Amino acid sequence: MVVNIERLFSKRATRLRSSEIRELLKITQIPGMISFAGGLPNPNAFPVEIIHECIEKVFKTDISNALQYGTTEGLTSLRGVLAQRMRSQKNINCELHNIIMTTGAQQGLSLVALCFIDPGDTYLTSVPTYLGAIQAFNAYEANCESIPMDEEGIDTDSLRRNLERLRRTSILPKFLYAVPNFQNPSGETMPLATRKELLDIASEYDFLIVEDDPYGELVFEGEMIPPIKSFDKRGRVIYLSTFSKILAPGFRLGWVIASKEILDKLILAKQATDLCTNVFSQYVAYEYVNGGYLDRQVTEIKRLYKRKRDIMLDSLKKYFPKSIKWTVPKGGMFIWISLPKSIDTRLMFQKALSKKIAYVVGEAFFPEGGNYNSMRLNFSYSEDDVIPEGIKRLAEVIKEELATSYQQESYVPEGV
Ligand SMILES: Cc1ncc(COP(=O)(O)O)c(C=O)c1O
Structure with a gap:
């Protein structure tokens, strides 16, 4: 009998859809393609020699344990050095039992x-927002309430209005998801006052804040702004970070800081998911942090990415028409482009590909769709000399699109 796999899939699995970004990564491997699409770190930012040294150290000291199963919450020594770093660098009140x-x-x-x-539960997010978060929450059949971003990071008036509307229909959101530093995709940073206000609002309406901070260390300009978690006295904030942008994403190593009450539940959930995180990776990462390599490497990564950001910003100024706006990120890996309303970046995408240039359509970062006149550009991955050429190609595509849309707008049918 032929297996009718569609009948057997859970409703949850049926809801899962392929991500536009993951699909895009395949297209961008075409030879000659310049891709500002993926969110990849630059391979030159990987500390290959240092990783080699750290691995040798693990082989000399603790290889049997490094190859064994580990605890679900993770390697105690690594959690210890990270907790120490979070306390001293981010002012987060974090003990060993607060980190997994x-x-x-x-x-x-x-x-x-x-x-x-x-x-059917509701969560809140500022939009545009990180596509992977939308996917993770959608997989558990969540409803999303989108709150627009503004120059203060999130429009808190709109947030309050939405919360009042939800309250009238007895909907109590579970959490608000935010990426306060050099956000993916906008590159924007949330000011200190908004961070504090968000925590006040969360307390007033009784929901959690999920603070996702993969780019917080990659500061090119200005001071590091304290995370929302650093003001959290009551266990209302779940803080996430990762080694993906400060070591290498192939390690698949991140961490969560939260109250013990929350972490105990996350540990049970994790146990059922993967028993434990890659133990060998954790041992190597411990040597990386404890040996003082991380700080040195972050300095290198910031220097590399700042240079690439500057090249992209200079190229945008040189080649892009005046009617186009872009963000000027003070760190991270992304620039957000806002085009005139007449341009649909979804329709323009095929034309861009034919000129061998790729971006991510802005719509992908809005759970409810729309915002067709925007796009995300990544500046960390491409080689320095490729960035101006890519922006030049993109500018040509945009100029052609603007010219066509202008002709269409100025065309007045006979008899009108
Ligand atoms: C905002 C945000 N959160 C989470 C992640 C996932 O990071 P990781 O590689 O640690 O799973 C990314 C990856 O790009 C990201 O941009």
Whole structure:
């Protein structure tokens, strides 16, 4: 008998859809393609020699344990040095029982959804927002309430209005998801005052804040702004971070900081998911942090990415028409482009590909769709000399599109 696999899939699995970004990564491997699409770190930012040294150290000291199963919460020594770093660098009140290791920050998001979302539950997010978070929450059948971003990071008036509307229909959101530093996709940073206000609002309406911070260390300009978690006295904030952008994403190593009460539940959920995070990776990462390599490497990564950001910003100024706006990120890996309303970046995408240039359509970062006149550009991955050429190609595509849309707008049919 032929297996009718569609009948056997759970309703949850049927809801899972392929991500536009993951599909895009395949297209961008075409030879000659310049891709500002993926969110990849630059391979030159991987500390290959240092990793080699750290692995040798693990082989000399503790290889049997490094190859064994580990505890679900993660390697105690690694959690210890990270907790210390979070206290001194981010002013987060973090003891050993407040931190667990995860298989990337992405698993942290997924565990949060598993533990807090029942089908039909509501969460809040500023938009545009990180596509992987939308996917993680959607997998558990969550409803999303989108709150627009503004120059203050999130429009808190709109947030309050939405919360009042939800309250009138007895909907109590479970959490608000935010990426306050050099956000993916906008590159924007949330000011200190908004961070504090968000925590006040969360307390007033009784929901959690899921603070996702993969880019917080990659500061090119200005001071590091304290995370929302650093003001959290009552266990209302779940803070996530990762080694993906400060070591290498192939390690698949992230961490979650939260109250013991929340972590105990996440640990149970994680146990059922993967027993433990890659133990060998954790041992190597411990040597990396404890040996003082991390700080040195972050300095190198910031220097590399700042240079690439500057090249992209200079190229945008040189080649892009005046009617186009873009963000000027003070760190991280992304620039957000806002085009005139007449341009639909979905329709323009094929034309861009034919000129061998790729971006991510802005719509992908809005759970409810729309915002067709926006796109995300990544500046960390491409080689320095490729960035101006890519922006030049993109500018040509946009100029052609603007010219066509202008002709269409100025065309007045006979008889009108
Ligand atoms: C905002 C945000 N959160 C989480 C992740 C996932 O990171 P990880 O590689 O640690 O799973 C990413 C990856 O790009 C990201 O941009």
